Amino acid sequence: MGTDTETKRKQSAVKEKAPLRPVESPMDICLGCGTCSAGCAMTGVDGFDPRKIVRKVLMGRDAELVGSKLPWICTMCGKCEHACPMGINIVNMIRTLRGMVDRDKVPGMIQKGVELCLETGNNLGLPAEDFTFIIEDVAAEMAEEPGFEGFTVPIDKKGANLLHTLHNKLVNTQNEDLVHWWKIFHMAGEDFTIPSENWEGVNWGLFSGDDESMKIVVGRIVEHMDRLEIKNLMYPE
Amino acid sequence: MTEEMTSKADRISTPVNIVVAGAGITGIRTAIDFAASGYKVLLVDKAMHGGGILTRLDHQFPNDHCGMCRMLPMIDRGTDKETCLRRGLFHENILTCYSTEVVAVDGKAGDLAVNLSVVPTGVDKTRCSGCGECERVCPVMVPDHFNGDWVNRKAIFLPTPHLSPDSRVIDWQACTSCGACVEVCPTHAITLNGEREQVELKGVYAVVLARGVNLYDPALTDVYGYGVLPNVVTATDFERIMSSSGPYQGEMMRPSDGKPIKKIAWIQCVGSRNVMIGADFCSSVCCMFAVKEAILAKQKMGKESDAVIFYMDMRTFGRDFQRYKDEAENVKGIRFVRMRVHSIQLHENTDDLLISYVNKDGEQVDEIFDLVVLSTGRKKDFLTCDWAEADGVFQVDRLPGFKDIADSVVGASAISEQVLRMIHQQNLKPDKNESDHSPDISFVERRPSYITVLCDCNTSLSNPIDFQKLENTIHALSSGHQILRVEQACSKEGWQTIRKAIMDGQANRCLIMACDAAVDFSRKREFTNELGFPVSFVDLLDVVSLVRRFQEGEDATDTVSKEVFMRLNRLGTRSYASPLKQAQVKTVLVIGGGPAGLQAASVLAAHGFTVKLVEKTDRLGGKLAQIEESDLKQHVEKMLAGVNKNPQIDVYLETEVIQTSGRPGVCMTKLKHASGETRIIHHGATILATGGKEVDTSASVVSESHERIITGFDMDAMLKANDSDLVKGPVSTVVMIQCVGSRQEPNNYCSRICCLKSLKNAIRIKDLHPETDIYIFYRDIMTYGNSEILYTEARKKGVLFIPFDTDNPPRINMASGAIIIEGDDPFLGEPVQIKADWLALATGVMPNDVSDLKQVFSFETTQDGFIQEADSKWRPVDTERVGVFVCGLARTPARLDEVLLEANAAAQRVLTLLEKDHTSYSPVTARVRNAICSVCGICIEVCPYQARYMDEDRRVVHVDNLACQGCGTCAAECPNNATVLGEYEDHGVMSMIESSL
Amino acid sequence: MEQFEPKIIALVCNWCTYTAADLAGTSRLQYPANIRMIRMMCTGMIDSKYILKAFLSGADGVFVGGCHPGDCHYIDGNLKAGKRIPGVGKILEQFGFEPDRLKLKWIGASEGPEFQKYMTEFVDTIKTLGPSQVRDRMIL
Structure with a gap:
């Protein structure tokens, strides 16, 4: 001491x-x-x-x-x-x-996740085609359930009412949670959309005390809102 | 207007000289001060009862006793009802009116128009016999704020348990006007009309605002779970749990399930010292009342019990408080844990409570308690009052604060003095001239001739009385005995009947058998003032109370007969002696020319007294040079100049008091000048203001002196000198150590001013040199009341505070030539080593030596040499000896503003004693039958008021009738029965005993 | 056989104890009618002879009630009583009175329940002891 x-x-x-x-x-x-x-x-x-x-x-x-x-x-x-x-x-x-x-002394996966997010737009480093594939796959499965026939997930829909960001685990180990969201949106008749890139809702700069990276990640979502002309944001994380 | 309101309005509108708004201890004290000087006082309170917060507590710190009744007048004792103050305040010059507010004050001081808003209680006090039927049938139950919100009461209820007479009152917010009570009341005392009435008073001299305090509602602090979790109560709730007059009759059982309480936690600083809720103040009294509650609780809980207090600073700033706390910890087993608790949780599935805290070793521990008490302080906002600043309104406190009893009583008397000063300057006399209440001698000296009034109101009695049998018993006692039967003595007609019968008849002894309400205090005064009966020639037998202790329906006639018989016998044995009047000398001897003495002298001179100001040294002013606050310093300097010029004040420098004799009001004292010359002065009262001084106890912590190791006083002086090294700088590091030589034996008291001084010094240094590091080692920071902001400010400026215990104080290491302070940081659990440029030791104060004066005046001193007051709470500026008062540092360490208030209060006490030209004393005083006195002197020793003395030359024992309080101990102790107590002579008492069997 | 109803004198102080007695009354705490209460200003004023007088006049028991030590209106009158009363008790004993016939208790102003308890207990004690021998042996 x-x-x-x-x-x-x-x-x-x-x-x-x-x-x-x-x-x-x-x-x-x-x-x-x-x-x-x-x-x-x-x-x-x-x-x-x-x-x-x-x-x-x-x-x-x-x-x-x-x-x-x-x-x-x-x-x-x-x-x-x-x-x-x-x-x-x-x-x-x-x-x-x-x-x-120092960033290299940040414990665990946090800094890695931040870097990946900055580079790739999500904490997993998941490429865009893989993302879209997973989304469409899960949506198709949901469409097979009674009452949800014909369901699709609008991606990058311009002029939608609500932009929804996602926790990375939803496209990784917990796909079923995507379905919960979508069922609610569907039954409510919500005009939502998700971005195809920079969709990450979990901003690990919060945990690592990294304001700069936080700003960038948040900035991207703001940019979506501007570009797609969407007024409302749902940012569950 | 209802009958109740008519009578209330009538009573209020009788000439009122002074209105006192607020009937807590402070209001009561001022009311008695005014009443004792003959002024008519209207004492009001918003609440439905008087007494304020103290009605909920049975015993108070720092001695765990009650003593409220000691506020009652000591001279002119016949003017008040000598009874426990919890039952009510009864004084012939005081009218109490509750559920009443002052709403407007207009006009100029000396001639005010005061608007009152009065809410009827719904129950006519003069009719209510206290039978309680109304309460029984009332269908409404609401939380009983008096006893604790988890306890219920009815909408019609008794506001405090001891109230006498015990008339009920109606809580209009709860009342549903169902009328059940009206129907069942046997004396038709209830009217369901809660409409406010306005009453306007004119020609009022002054209004005193004695606001007091509202307690913080801990439900606002979610973490404690008050109102949500079971068994979390406030300190005042807990007082009710402990009280025999409380919801559990004094059994230590807890609210939720009645389980016996064995383990209690107190959480301090609830609602105070909390910047988040805007409460940057300390509530001053909570530390002490928690210690008291813990002591009393532990006593009641017995062995195998645990009382724990969680605190931040233990504010034991009063003179006797530190020893009290030490005894609690070391002898009585109360645990003190220095930690503010985060929150209270429920323990698993029980009603027990769990508190987590961090112990001295830095480990988090959990403890389970049966009950948690929240020491709630005051609400942060002052009770609003839009007329507070009007002309003629005297506020006891201009700033909010929660004062203990002693400070409240001092503040109250200080305001009384100010009010009386204004009144005297305007030449306003008491409304009623001191009339001679002496009854006609022929009336008194005639053979006893009786009238017994029997109130026929059987309806309020639970047990039947055979009135015929009763009358027969009475007639058997004496022939020619007049018996008057009345229906409802309480009613106006009933009372008129009684008065007429007495005025028309020949009786000079009167026994009234009715209920307490029928013959209340004011009606009893009518006997004395208008019908010429000495107080002791009238007796009231409260038959309702008497029969209440029987089983329902049991025949009470025999017991009542016996009681009547006994009372009549007693009346027959009473004799009467006219009170002697004594002329007073309107001169006051003030001993000590420091700020306290100067203040007392100036104030008394302003009231027209002559003052003899005696000072041992060659100059006035005392510790004037050390006063920091510029406005206070100016005030004292101005006073000094004034005193020297004032023709009413004679100053005797280099003079001491060597002898005194006489009695209150008429004293003779011998002074001796340094040259050897003596002189005798005549005076009526004495004020001891011998003051104190700083004590340098540095030697207790440093072995050798160093020019940069100084006391807090020195540092203060240095900071005022612009050319000192400390001011010029640079200064790298300053360390201060608090409580040096204080708060441990032999000086085991807090000196009260050192923490403030150190904080001000620290702030000053930071302002001069922001880059300086300042560390303060402390035991408890005594920034009580609003001075808490200084502590907050010091921390904001970056001063670092390191607490220590007496078993691990910081050590000063000068081995290397530098000043190194070694200690431990208990928060970090690490040792700390600081090299200081300057080290200030906060040494305290001590009283000046009064051993010579003690021989002269025979007052008591505490083990530390302070002059002992008659009662440290209830009579803080009196000494045991009537007519000798004390104020200032002579009595206790205090801040200058507190000292000046005390001086005013002492002056007020002198006023009460000397203001009238003559004063008379109560017939209930001792006298000596010198013929059979063996001059053994036992009676002199046993008198608690030093009211007896021996005339050495003539070998005769005298009683100082003004000082004698009528306790009768001398009479009981006298081996020859040479001393008797007026009204309680042996033959009277023995006759009473005999006739009761 | 008629039940023995003791005659008991209670000498109580005007301040605390009398207030407690009243409080017992207003709280409807019942206590036996055998008690004749005589109000003194302070237990300190209770001369030893008052107690003797009580017994000699036929009292079966004498109860003295005063403020708790420290609460006395007159500072320490009760403490003096605390020394004097037991002294009287010793004298009574020598004359053949059972010591339990004289009782001294401190009762605070709030202690209505305690007042009731002490009164009831004392009456029971005296009932057990039986009538005072004074009634048989002395011509009053």
Whole structure:
């Protein structure tokens, strides 16, 4: 551990960058009351403790936090923030810390997914023809069910009422969930469409603290809306 | 208008000098202050009862006792009904009116028009016998906010348990006007009309606004589950659970299933210290009341029980509070866990509650509780009142706050003084001249001749009484005994009949057998004031209460006869002695020329008193130089200048008090100047304002001095000096350590000003040098009340706070020549090492030495040398000795604004004592039959008021009748029966005993 | 045989105990009629001879009720009673009175239920002890 407290306290970048919630409380206002830690489901797991993290930020120990596992243990559920009497943006703090980590140190599949999404328009790196094939295949199967005869999925339909984005698992391991959506749309008479490219609804830049990539992915969907002249967006993720 | 309203409006409109809006403890205190000086007071409250929050609590911190009745007047005791204040406030100059609001105040101070909005209670108090039939038949059940929302009550109900007389009232919002109660009421006391009436008063001198506090509703904080989860209650709910007069008669059982409570958690700071809900304040009293509740609960729960308090800071800022808390923790086994709890959950499928928290080792633990108590503080918004700023309105508090009893009582008397000052300046006298209530001597000294009034109202009695048999018993007692039967003594006609019979007849002893409501306090006053009966020559037998303890239908005649017999006997033994009047000396001796003494002197001079201001040192001002707040400093400086010029104030510098004698109102004191010259002054009262000083306890934490290790006081001075190194900078790191030499034996009290001082210093440094790192090591940050914002501001500016316990304080390491502070950061669970440029030690204050003065005045001091008040809650500026008062640092550590209020309150107490030209004392005081006194002195020792003294030269024991409160202990202890208590002489009591058997 | 109905004197203090007694009344907590309540300002004023007088006048039991220590209106009158009353008890014992015939209890202003309990219990105790021997042996 060992902390270099003989020298001055470092200024924390996290403190400056982490955006504020409606009750604007700078992190310094932390009372150390422990409300967050008491309610956090992850307190004690591998040394995780939201109060400790806030404290370290206030002491300017960004580097230590960024280099640890701690920012990734948080589930970002927000239970801490909900009860924090000082209104500290704990979730935003965690996310900002994540954003400060070198991209190649981002754990698990998250960064890979982000890169794939930027490159290919979806987290799986699924090519466009494969995507279309899967969609049409599942739609055809659904059309065999009574009451849904003749069902097709409109793709890239200009002027539709609703643009629907998809979680990548829907075209990977959980095709059946596609059917739930479509049945509802069909019975409701909804004029929906899905894009053939950049259809990814899960924006992993949220989890990796990567605002830039988030912007790009969201930007693509906005671009669909403009191009296809669709007014309404359903973005379930 | 209903009969109730007519009588209410009539009563209210009798000349009212001062209206007090708010009948909590503060309002009651001011009302008594005014009434004691002879002014007519109308005391109103929006609620259906008086007493405020305190009616729900049986005992208060920091001594777990009640003592509310000690607020009652100590002199002129005959003017009020000497009874437990929870039953009601009865004073001949105070009219109480509940369900009443002041809606407008117009005019100028001294001559106001006050508009009141009065809601009828629906029940005529003068008729209600408290039989309770109405309650029984009422079909409506609503939550009982008094006892806790999970308990129900009827729409017609008794607002507080002790209320006397116990008339019911109607909650109009719940009432469905079904009329069942009207039908069943035996005295036709109910009228179902809840329409507000307006009453306008003219010629009112002043209005006092004693708003008090509304408690935060914890249902607004979802995480605690109040109102959703079972067994989550507020602190005031819990007081009701503990109270024998509460919903469970004092059994510790929990609301959901009646299971015995064995494990309780208190959660502090509910609704306070929460920036998210806009509550950036502390509610001041919750820490202490939680400790009290835990102590009382643990006592009741017995062994195998657990009381846990979850807190952030334990605000034990009052003088006796720290020891109280330490005893709770170390002796009584209360657990204190420093952690604010996230939320309360239900434990599995039970009604038990689960709380998770992080322990000292950083592990998350779960604990299960039977009951969770939410220590709710005050609502953030002040109760609105659009006439609050009108001319002639005196607000006890201009800012919202939740004060404890002592601070409330001080604040109340301080306002009373201000009001009276305005009244005196305008030359407004009390409305009624101090009339001589002495009855005609021939009337009193005649042989006892009785009249017994028997109210025929059998309908409200649950048990029949054979009136003929009763009359026979009475006639057997004495011939010529007049008996009057009336129907409904409570009604106007009934009362007139009684009055006429007495005025026409020869009786000089009167026994009235009726219900409590029929002869209420004001009617009893009529006997004294208009019919010339001494108070002790009239007795009321509340026969309804008497028979209530029988089984339904059982014949009560014998018991009632016996009781009547006993009462009549007692009346016959009463004698009467005219109260002697005593002329008062309108001079006050103030000892101590610091801010407290200056304030008291200035205020008293403004009321027309002569003041003798005695100061030990060679200058006035005390700790003036150290005052930070510029407006307060200016105020004290102005006062100082004023005092020197005021012809009514004689200043004696370099002078001490060496001897005193006399009695309240007439004292003689000897002063001695440093030159040796003595002089004698005559005065009527004394105020001790001997003050205190800072105490440098640095040696308890540092072994050698260093020019940059200073006290908080020093740092404050340095920051004011523009050329100091600290101001010029640069400053890299500043460390402060709180509670140095305070809050642990031997100085185990909080000095109350050090946290504020450190925070202000820290903020100042940050403003001068934003890049400076500041660390404050603390035990509990005592920013109570609205000063919490300073703590928040300090944190916002980047000051880092590190808590420590007494068993692991930060250590100062100067081995290397630098100042290194070593400690532990409990949040991180890591050691901390800080090199500081400057180290400020927050040392506290102590009282000045009063051991010489103690010999002269025989007051008590606490183990820390503070002057002991008569009662730290209910009589905070009185000493045990009537006529000797205390204020300021001499009594307790306090902030300057608090000290100045105390000085005003002490001045008010002097006013009450000395304002009248003469004062008389109650007949219920002790006297000595010197012929049989053996001068043993036992009576002097046992008197709790130091009201007896020995004339050494003549070897005679005297009683100071003004100070004597009539407890009778001296009479009981006297081995020769030389001392007797007026109205309770042996023959009277013995006769009562004999006649009752 | 006629049931023995004890005659009991209760000397109660004006402040807490009397309030509790009233509270018991308003709360309809019934207690036996055998109790004759005599209100004193404070238990501290109860002279030892009042108790002796009570017994000599034929009381079968004497109950003294005062405020809890610390709650006394007159600061510590009850504490003095707390020392004095047991002393009287010892004297009574020497004259052959059963010590249980004299009882001292602290009763707070809210303690209506406790008041009822103590009264009822005391009457039962005295009933068990039987009539005071004073009635047989002394000519009153």
